Every structure is written in C-alpha cells, then in structure tokens.
Amino acid sequence: MIDEKVLKNIESELKVHAKAMGIPSGSAEVFIKKSLQAVEKNFKNRKLVTKDDITRAVAKELAKYHSDLAYVYENYDKII
C-alpha cells in the first residue's frame, strides 16, 4: 500500500511538470488523478513498495494519457 502523503507529493510534482509542458490544467488534473488512483489500486495488496516501483507504475499509467509527461516523470532525475 502506498502512503497518502507520497501520492500527494507525486500529484503536486506532476502538476508542476504538466504546467511546464503547457498541458491545460483541467485535463492534466483529471488524468493525473486517474493515473494515481490506478497505481494506488495496483499496489493495494502489496506490503513492500519501492520508490522505483511507484515511478515505473505512475509512468506506465500516465503514458496512456500523455506520453511526454510520462517520459519526463520517469527520466527527470536522469537528465544529468
């Protein structure tokens, strides 16, 4: 299970990325929420979840709605 606080942090991080990429805030909010809900559901019964697991799962869900945002979220810390 993923901590509520972690999901909130990811949500705000994704909103910053979405705004920077010029994605309309209304639609961004909707698909970010949907993606995070799907990730939360996937990990509901798992006791141990790593940061990498969450990143990969969120990117996978996001890719269904916006591939560029998913790419940035997954590879953001690998730019340098």
Add this chain to the structure above:
Amino acid sequence: MFASLAIIILAIGIQTLLQLSQGVFAVFYHHALGKTTAKKADDRSLSFILGVEIFTAVFYLLTYLIVSFVITQKGFDNIILVWIMIGIFIAEAVFFFFCYYKMGKKYKKTSRLFVNRHVAEALIYKAEHAKSRTDTIILGIVTSAIELAFTLPLFVISSVEILRFDSRFGFLFIVIYVIAATAPLFGTRILFRANNTLAGIMQIRSSKKNLYRILITIGYLSIAALVFITGVVK
C-alpha cells in the same frame, strides 16, 4: 598560426558541446515554467547564464594570467610543458569517452553524466528550488565549477595559443570564448521559448549522446595531435 587558430576553434567547439550546464539549465527552466509564468522563467534563466559567464570569464582570465606568467618564464617551446599538455589531452579524451556519459544497459535511454548521484540530485534539487536571482547565479557558477575537469585544460591550451597572437586579437578571442561557452544555454532557452518541452530536449540529448561522445573525444585527440605537431615535430 593556422594550428593555433585550429586549437582555439577546437577548444571552443568542445566547450559548447559539454552537457552538464545545459542539463541543469533545462531542469531549471522547466521547473521555473511549472512554478511561475513564462516571462519570469525567461527572466530568471538569464541569471543562470550570467552565473556561467561569470565563472567562465573569471576562471579563463585567471588561467590566462597564470599561463602568460609561465610562458614569460619558460617560453613557448619548453618541451616538458608540451609533453604534459599532450598527456593531459590524451587522458581527457580517454576519460571523456569512457566516463562522461554513464555506460551500460541501464543508462541506454538516458543521458546520465559523470557526476556522482548525490551531486546530481543536489543540483536538480537546487535547480528546482532556486528562488532568487542570487540562487540562480550561484547555481550557474557551481554547475560550471563541476565541469572544470573538462574545461580547465581547454582554458590552458587556448590561453597558450591566444598568447601567440597580437594582444588585441587575444582579447577578442577571450570574449568570443566566454560568449561561446554560454551559446548552448541560449540555444536551450530559444528551444523552450519556441514551445519545445523538456521531453523533447531530453530525447535530443539522449539520442545525440554517442555523437557528442565521439566528436568531443576526437576534439581532445586533435588538440593533442596539434600540440604534438607544433611543439615537438615543428
């Protein structure tokens, strides 16, 4: 004279292809766009560029001063210094080829650089949280300082070659060098302003990394060869 000019041009070329400051700048600009308005992000980005310019100008002039002192003492044709320079550039070429971009399957799709993970995370954190102009200028300075291992030999060799020219040309070359060092940052800024996103910039960086690796390695080796030809063979 032709060889000196070629060395200066190669040094400028290598300097513009180095990726660390461009990467940090892209993260910084992207985050500024996400947290503020496009106008503010644009304005703040100039502070980062100013930081890089300050560091490059100060370090370049300092190197130029030291090099001109050494040349006055030892002269241009000191064979030991020539061999040291050749050795440094061959070492830089090898170091760059194998270490500048992290190698391995894990890093195939990304453009991870030589910097330690903690340092990279700290740079990204600072790029995300730079709030004032001073923060941004310091970020530019620190980023340039981290890349000094690759830029210092370029400062030294181009200073040596600039000293062979008339002093008026020398000053012009220094100005060109400092401006060229920040040209890629202006390029990234233009890309962002033309509605390109970080995703596009990251994809360009990772798709071109092998090209840059080869070009810069050849650049370092060419400088070593030119120093050898002008300093040893003559």
